Amino acid sequence: MKITVVKKMKADGTLCRKSANVIDDLNRLGLVDQIDEFVVAEEHEPTSQGIALALKHNVDAAPFFIVEEGDSTRVYTTYFLFLKEIFNQEVSEDDEIAEIMAQNPDLSFI
Amino acid sequence: MQLDITHLALEYENKDPQEILKLALDKFDRISISFSGAEDVILIDMASKIKADFNVFSIDTGRLHPETYQLLDQVREHYGIPLEIVFPESSEVETLVKEKGLFSFYRDGHQECCGIRKVRPLRRKLATLDAWITGQRKDQSPSTRATIPVVQIDAGFSTSNHKIVKFNPLANWSSAQVWQYIVVNKVPYNTLHTKGFISIGCEPCTRTVLPNQHEREARWWWEEAVDKECGFHKANLVRNESGVAR
Numbered sequence: 001m002k003i004t005v006v007k008k009m010k011a012d013g014t015l016c017r018k019s020a021n022v023i024d025d026l027n028r029l030g031l032v033d034q035i036d037e038f039v040v041a042e043e044h045e046p047t048s049q050g051i052a053l054a055l056k057h058n059v060d061a062a063p064f065f066i067v068e069e070g071d072s073t074r075v076y077t078t079y080f081l082f083l084k085e086i087f088n089q090e091v092s093e094d095d096e097i098a099e100i101m102a103q104n105p106d107l108s109f110i
Numbered sequence: 111m112q113l114d115i116t117h118l119a120l121e122y123e124n125k126d127p128q129e130i131l132k133l134a135l136d137k138f139d140r141i142s143i144s145f146s147g148a149e150d151v152i153l154i155d156m157a158s159k160i161k162a163d164f165n166v167f168s169i170d171t172g173r174l175h176p177e178t179y180q181l182l183d184q185v186r187e188h189y190g191i192p193l194e195i196v197f198p199e200s201s202e203v204e205t206l207v208k209e210k211g212l213f214s215f216y217r218d219g220h221q222e223c224c225g226i227r228k229v230r231p232l233r234r235k236l237a238t239l240d241a242w243i244t245g246q247r248k249d250q251s252p253s254t255r256a257t258i259p260v261v262q263i264d265a266g267f268s269t270s271n272h273k274i275v276k277f278n279p280l281a282n283w284s285s286a287q288v289w290q291y292i293v294v295n296k297v298p299y300n301t302l303h304t305k306g307f308i309s310i311g312c313e314p315c316t317r318t319v320l321p322n323q324h325e326r327e328a329r330w331w332w333e334e335a336v337d338k339e340c341g342f343h344k345a346n347l348v349r350n351e352s353g354v355a356r
Binding site: 041051054059081085093101103104106110 | 116144146169220221224225228229230232233244246250265266267269270309311329330341342
């Protein structure tokens with residue numbers, strides 16, 4: 001299994017808020033060593049590897065997670081789903097709902 | 111069932127809402143229309159002309175306008191359908207209200223309350239379905255709905271074991287087209303629309319707007335714009351795709 005995490009770097013050289021939070025959380029959980037590759041999507045570099053991966057997998061926000069195993073590739077845009085399914089981590093429903101809403105702001109209008 | 115959703119989204123991008131709705135109802139048995147009590151009522155009218163038995167659900171947050179409750183019952187009788195009302199978990203609402211009162215959203219933002227009263231029950235409902243149908247339109251929000259496809263995998267609620275497909279048959283329609291349909295087809299509608307309401311949600315979080323104000327300004331007006339710093343600029347993706355370097 002190969003796990004790639006794509007994080008976004010803003011024009012000022014810092015990570016976007018959510019990418020930074022996810023990296024912190026992976027460190028806190030002791031999982032960062034199990035990530036095979038971190039790829040950067042640079043805000044002002046459309047040819048950067050992370051932007052190319054976003055385009056390839058039709059993803060429009062960072063961070064996202066690519067899990068390759070044999071011939072299959074799974075792309076996770078939801079961090080807590082990635083944690084739950086790949087690392088069998090316990091995730092609270094509050095955290096899951098908060099992330100779903102953050103990624104889908106239109107849900108409030110349903 | 112294996113469907114190529116990306117291919118279907120392209121194939122149906124320029125088709126009429128009725129054709130998209132028919133595709134959805136033909137392809138899925140476990141499918142339901144999400145009815146908010148606003149202009150999306152036209153989906154119910156369209157579905158009633160496609161087949162007799164179809165499913166509709168609404169989420170009762172407990173904070174809707176009286177006019178919305180009246181419309182829900184009016185629609186149930188008008189179309190003779192067993193409109194399913196989905197409620198939030200009472201214990202979760204009780205905890206929120208006990209800890210933060212009835213109007214915490216004005217102080218803490220609407221996400222927590224919407225999460226408990228709307229998104230959790232929605233997720234519980236969607237877990238019983240393979241597909242759902244929404245009234246989302248591109249013209250409702252240039253910032254968050256401008257690119258919604260007519261059909262998509264619902265990334266927010268799908269899991270590896272259970273993919274949920276979301277149909278947005280009205281994606282390409284304008285508000286004017288929706289209202290023309292309502293008038294021509296004599297579709298029952300929420301009387302709040304006659305009182306100046308454009309976007310209709312929960313009573314404490316919805317207000318009327320002035321002419322030329324966007325309908326999004328009618329909701330959660332006390333909050334600042336959503337933080338979008340983690341998104342990729344569309345221009346970057348397009349420029350990358352075309353191979354044009356910076």
